[in-house]
Amino acid sequence: MRPLKKEKEQSIILISDDEAESTLGNSVLLVDPLEKPALEEEKSEEVVDEECELVVTFCKQANVMPHARYDCTIHPFERMECDTCSPLGKNADICNQCYCYICDKLASECENWTTPSLCHCNAHNKSKFWKDQRDFALAGILVMFNLELTDIDADLRHGGDLLLKFIQELSVEYNKYLFGEKMLPAQYECFCLPKFPPGQCNICGSRSMEVVYKYSGVFALVTRFLNQAERENPKATAVMFLGAAKEIAHHKDPALSWQNLGHTASLKIAVPCLLQRITTQLQRMLVLCDFPKSLYEKFVNFFQSISLPCHCFGFSNSLNVMPWDHVLLTTVLKGQNITGQRTLKGRKVFLWEPLPVIEARVEKLVDKKNYKEVVRYLRAVKCNDTKGLRHLRDKIPFYLCKSGDFLDAAHSLLFPVNSLACCTACRITPFEYEVYLKMFRTGSVPAGKDMLDSGLWITVGPPLKDGVLIKQALKLLYSNMSLYRNPKCWSTLIMILGSSNLLEKSGHLHPMSLKEPPLDFQEGVLAASCGLLEELKAKINVSLPPSIFSPHLHHEASLILAVQAIQQMLFCDLPYLTSFLEIALAFGNNFWALRLLLDHLSYEEHILHGTVNLILRDLHCQKAAMLKLWQNLGPQYVGEFLCLFLTCRHKKMQSIGLFTLNIITENLHMCPWAKHLCNFFHNAGLRHLPLGTAAHHEVSKFINIFENL
Structure with a gap:
């Protein structure tokens, strides 16, 4: 016995520690130490409980508290295992505090207290039968999940109510399916003597009446229910999905032979x-939803208890999802196990999970911004869906960038996770290439979960050095032929190298105007670049000469190396290029670098002609876009651009400047800055330079237009 004090020690409540040892079950006795019975005033005896050293000197009749009928101290109770025919003994008698064990309300309010075949008055807590009855009364259909009453909340009850309604509707639809539809085949073979032609024998025709069983109605009903379940709260969804799985797993095909009627x-x-959809959703929920451990285990145990038919055996272990606190998983996430395998009782155990589980884990870790854990997990986990896993692993470089480790991200693009896979660089798109270079250049990343999200950018770490950036950028191009032959990628490379490492929050770069380095420096970089580029193509770990990539001219050296790489690309893959103008525009105000490229192209006549033709075609097709661009860039840029081409020693290259000048002349109403361009020509002395007959004529014509105004 244990004492509890109550109401300033005016009384003592004695509660039995072990209900099984008490003859009164859960009865409660109140003992008042201040009120002595008349008998005890004459003779007081001490009652001592030696086991717990409790001394009771005074007592009185207990106040009757609410209690189950079988615990009533006023009316005796007879116990039987499952007698429901009629009340036993005086079990139907009640006091005003007796409660029904099944309904959990006052016995006087129980509608089935003495109802034959129910007889709740006979219920007690020592019978498995009555305990099951109580559980079903309180938990409803949720009792099938073996849930404790403390587990059941409003969400679970709501899911149970919807599941019960669905089961009733499903029963009606399933019975329709079992009844089948009688179909008369259009042609049947006659087996009578004499034998009639096919389809003309009435006897064989009546025998050939076939019953077709179409599951479409059931499938549609279950699909609607699953759609409804996905809109509910997680606990309700889980109950509804599991209940639906059990119901359809018990469905039988009454057809005696295979009927190919569609999926x-x-x-x-x-x-x-349907089971594929159910198990996939449940797998994700077991990973994403923070179910209590007991509820998690009961959901899994319930699914494992479902007796699956032979055509569904593949789903037997679908919900054996590794919990987050599993030893193998936690050691991988913490970086203590990089292989994803361990030896257990002499047997190797691998971190193997189905793709929906892997996707869900990645989703949850990304939501928590645990990017390093995402990378460790994806590198270690194995899956039978190799293509799906490869797609997830292709995001490893982005997650490394999000964690601020740009150097490891650059290496991860070029090196596969294992020797059997190809590198991520083989599959990145031109837009992804641009985003990666922007991240490497600035040390910033998109604030969203995906690298393709438009929005704010945030700084997370130091950017790559120029020497490392140019090497990794060129290696990416050499590893992916579709990138290598895409002018967008080359223009991206030039644009990134010609920008500062400061990035606006909107993700816009700040272009730099680099001063033209000395000619001997340019020649030194060009001389060393041929060997460097060949080594980069061969995927050799190249060390850039420190004399070239000095702290003072590293931006210029990178740009010259990129120019040499573009030149080599044009010599080999010019026929595959669809544009060249955007590459020329990517140089921005660094016209010295663009001039360096054009001068080297003039050594190969066919390369020069092919490049010029590409630029002229681009200008012709994009006149409106170019006029708008020039409006934004201003007359200073347009003048530099025109002078670059008009002063080229090769007349073919001058045609680009002349064509550009004609576009401006024909659209003066769209070029309010054209007069300033005329002043630029005057200041540059363009009219007096030896440009050639055609160039002199067009420049003079353009200048005269504004002089005569």
Whole structure:
């Protein structure tokens, strides 16, 4: 016995520690130490409980508290295992504090207190039968999940109510399916003597009446229910999905032979299809939803208890999802196990999970911004869906960038996770290439979860050095032929190298105007670049000469190396290029670098002609876009651009400047800055330079237009 004090020690409550040892069950006795019975005033005896050293000197009749009928101290109770025919003994008698064990309300309010075949008055807590009855009364259909009453909340009850309604509707639809539809084949073979032609024998025709069983109605009903379940709260969704899985797993195909009616009408095709959807969703929920551990285990145990038909055996272990606190998983996430395998009782155990589980884990870790854990997990986990896993692993470099480790991200693009896979660089798009270079250049990343999200950018770490950046950028181009032959990628490379490492929050770069380095420096970089580029193509770990990539001219050296790489690309892959103008525009105000490229192209006549033709075609097709661009860039840029081409020693290259000048002349109403361009020509002395007959004529014509105004 244990004493509890109550109401300033005016009384003592004695509660039994072990209900089984008490003859009164859960009865409560109140003992008042201040009120002595008349008998005890004459003779007081001490009652001592030696086991717990409690001394009771005074007592009185207990106040009757609310209690189950079998604990009533006023009316005796007879116990039987499952007697429901009629009340036993005086079990129907009640006091005003007796409660029904099944309904959990006052016995006087119980509608089935003495109802034959129910007789709640006979219920007690020592019978498995009555305990099951109580659980079902309080938990409803949720009792099938073996849930404790303390586990059941409003969400679970709501899911149970929807599940019960669905089961009733499903029963009606399933019975329709079992009844089938009688179909008369258009042609049947006659087996009578004499034998009639096919389809003309009435006897064989009546025998050939076939019953077709179409599961489409059931499939549609289950699909609507699953759609509804996905809109509910996680606990309700889980209950509804598990209940639906149990119901459809018990469905049988009454057809004696295979009936190929389609994926929704054939039960043996439709049920696996539905189970695939159910198990995939449940796998994700077990990872993403923070179910209590006991509820998590009961959901898994319930699914494992479902007796699956032979055509659904593949789903037997679908919900054996590794919990987050599993030893193998936690050691991988913490970086203590990089291989994803361990030896258990002499047997190797691998971190293997189905793709939906992997996707869900990645989603949850990304939501928590645990990017390093995402990388460790994706590098270690294994899956039978190699293509799906490869798609997830292709995001490892981005997650490394999000964690601020740009150097490891650059290496991860070029090196596969294992020797059997190809590198991520083989599959990145031109837009992804641009985003990666922007991240490497600035040390900033998109604030969103995906690298393709437009929005704010945030700084997370130091950017790559120029020497490392140019090497990694060129290696990416050499590893992916579609990138290598895409002018957008080359223009991106030039644009990134010609920008500062400061990035606006909107993600816009700040272009730099680099001063033209000395000619001997340019020649030194060009001389060393041929060997460097060949080594980069061969994927050799190249060390850039410190004399070239000095702290003072590293930006210029990178740009010259990129120019040499573009030149080599044009010599080999010019026929594959679809544009060249955007590459020329990417140089921005660094016209010295663009001139360096054009001068080297003039040594190969066919390369020069092909490049010029590409630029002229681009200018012709993009006149409106170019006029708008020039409006934004201003007359200083346009003048530099025109002078660059008009002063080229090769007349073919001058045609680009002349064509550009004609576009401006024909659209003066769209070029309010054209007069300033005329002043630029005057200041540059363009009219007096030896440009050639055609160039002199067009420049003079343009200048005269504004002089005569």
